[in-house]
Amino acid sequence: MECVFGLVGNGFAIVAADTSAVHSILVHKSNEDKIMILDSHKLIAASGEPGDRVQFTEYIQKNVALYQFRNGIPLTTAAAANFTRGELATALRKNPYFVNILLAGYDKETGPSLYYIDYIATLHKVEKGAFGYGSYFSLSMMDRHFHSGMSVEEAIDLVDKCIMEIRSRLVVAPPNFLIKIVDKDGAREYAWRESVKNDVAA
Amino acid sequence: MSRRYDSRTTIFSPEGRLYQVEYAMEAIGNAGTAIGILSKEGVVLVGEKKVTSKLLQTSTSTEKMYKIDDHVACAVAGIMSDANILINMARVQAQRYTYAYQEPMPVEQLVQSLCDTKQGYTQFGGLRPFGVSFLFAGWDKNFGFQLFMSDPSGNYGGWKAAAIGANNQAAQSMLKQDYKDDITREEAVQLALKVLSKTMDSTSLTSDKLELAEVFVLPSGEVKYQVRSPDSLSKLLVKFGVTQAPAEAS
Numbered sequence: 001m002e003c004v005f006g007l008v009g010n011g012f013a014i015v016a017a018d019t020s021a022v023h024s025i026l027v028h029k030s031n032e033d034k035i036m037i038l039d040s041h042k043l044i045a046a047s048g049e050p051g052d053r054v055q056f057t058e059y060i061q062k063n064v065a066l067y068q069f070r071n072g073i074p075l076t077t078a079a080a081a082n083f084t085r086g087e088l089a090t091a092l093r094k095n096p097y098f099v100n101i102l103l104a105g106y107d108k109e110t111g112p113s114l115y116y117i118d119y120i121a122t123l124h125k126v127e128k129g130a131f132g133y134g135s136y137f138s139l140s141m142m143d144r145h146f147h148s149g150m151s152v153e154e155a156i157d158l159v160d161k162c163i164m165e166i167r168s169r170l171v172v173a174p175p176n177f178l179i180k181i182v183d184k185d186g187a188r189e190y191a192w193r194e195s196v197k198n199d200v201a202a
Numbered sequence: 203m204s205r206r207y208d209s210r211t212t213i214f215s216p217e218g219r220l221y222q223v224e225y226a227m228e229a230i231g232n233a234g235t236a237i238g239i240l241s242k243e244g245v246v247l248v249g250e251k252k253v254t255s256k257l258l259q260t261s262t263s264t265e266k267m268y269k270i271d272d273h274v275a276c277a278v279a280g281i282m283s284d285a286n287i288l289i290n291m292a293r294v295q296a297q298r299y300t301y302a303y304q305e306p307m308p309v310e311q312l313v314q315s316l317c318d319t320k321q322g323y324t325q326f327g328g329l330r331p332f333g334v335s336f337l338f339a340g341w342d343k344n345f346g347f348q349l350f351m352s353d354p355s356g357n358y359g360g361w362k363a364a365a366i367g368a369n370n371q372a373a374q375s376m377l378k379q380d381y382k383d384d385i386t387r388e389e390a391v392q393l394a395l396k397v398l399s400k401t402m403d404s405t406s407l408t409s410d411k412l413e414l415a416e417v418f419v420l421p422s423g424e425v426k427y428q429v430r431s432p433d434s435l436s437k438l439l440v441k442f443g444v445t446q447a448p449a450e451a452s
């Protein structure tokens with residue numbers, strides 16, 4: 001019942017993901033961070049098989065870092081997205097990764113962008129996207145309320161509307177969500193949306 | 203005395219030299235000169251052709267200049283058959299990068315990857331080094347127009363103006379004197395032709411003894427690699443006054 005969704009606004013991109021780590025009927029923890037900071041101006045929100053999720057996103061993160069060390073310049077968001085898709089595609093017919101990814105980034109020349117990459121190596125550049133059962137609700141809410149060039153306040157309002165729908169309508173809805181944002185100043189955590197408090201940090 | 207350290211690429215001499223690499227560079231010293239000059243608006247590559255015959259199909263094949271990708275080209279000096287192998291490797295590398303990242307490969311990364319391959323032939327495998335030097339001319343969005351020179355050792359450097367092949371030292375010192383940082387594309391072409399005419403052995407320069415190519419950006423933003431046709435080249439030679447013997451050149 002993992003929920004991941006995101007959208008592009010005016011000079012920024014925002015992604016939200018639930019924070020439950022689940023094994024069968026047991027919730028291990030409800031403050032698991034599923035949005036990795038890929039580099040200074042990129043975020044990967046990932047959902048899927050927990051082991052694959054961490055393994056694959058760390059692999060991409062380290063390769064992106066290696067590129068920067070080798071070549072002195074960072075990858076563009078588009079290049080990173082295509083590289084990620086390529087890795088999923090190569091592994092697909094041998095040992096597939098069951099990970100769905102929303103890659104959000106900000107490039108100085110081209111502004112904010114969001115890429116939808118699913119586990120069978122589909123790649124789409126999108127303005128809004130979502131994965132999981134929650135997508136039924138978040139995509140519908142975004143279809144209704146999204147418009148191009150939203151401000152941060154408008155976008156957060158839409159994110160909250162989506163979370164509200166997921167909480168009220170999804171049978172095993174995750175209690176807590178984490179929101180991260182990326183803009184010209186970089187990629188960073190924006191806010192938590194908690195309905196069940198966790199005392200111990202991740 | 204150094205004869206016993208000649209035969210294997212994979213050993214140093216007592217003086218700390220790699221003789222096979224140096225001998226490879228000797229081979230290039232006998233090849234036709236190639237000159238590259240970087241300007242604000244593009245890069246010009248000029249090469250002296252050694253094989254001149256009326257029977258050569260000049261319109262379809264070039265002897266000195268090759269396109270690696272839409273945004274990178276190179277001029278070669280040395281053993282042509284070795285050059286072909288490396289040019290193919292460079293082309294594959296460029297496409298491999300574009301396949302992975304859906305973007306053109308940055309010029310320096312392309313040069314670096316080719317030079318890493320060349321270096322391998324100086325350290326292991328027991329195979330001789332490639333007897334080719336390259337001048338790479340290209341454009342990318344990170345650093346704009348760039349000119350790189352690489353040699354059989356696998357070393358490379360970024361240059362504003364460079365020369366390889368026969369008389370390259372003489373050409374290089376002429377370039378050093380006459381090059382200025384804000385040189386325009388047309389001035390770069392003129393300088394390249396002038397320097398080449400002075401370093402070439404032949405008494406007069408005609409378009410069938412040269413090749414000239416440029417890498418520049420069209421108004422649409424697209425990067426273009428263009429080899430001058432023999433007619434266009436002849437006109438340029440007349441315009442810049444380099445068709446006469448060196449003594450009378452401007």
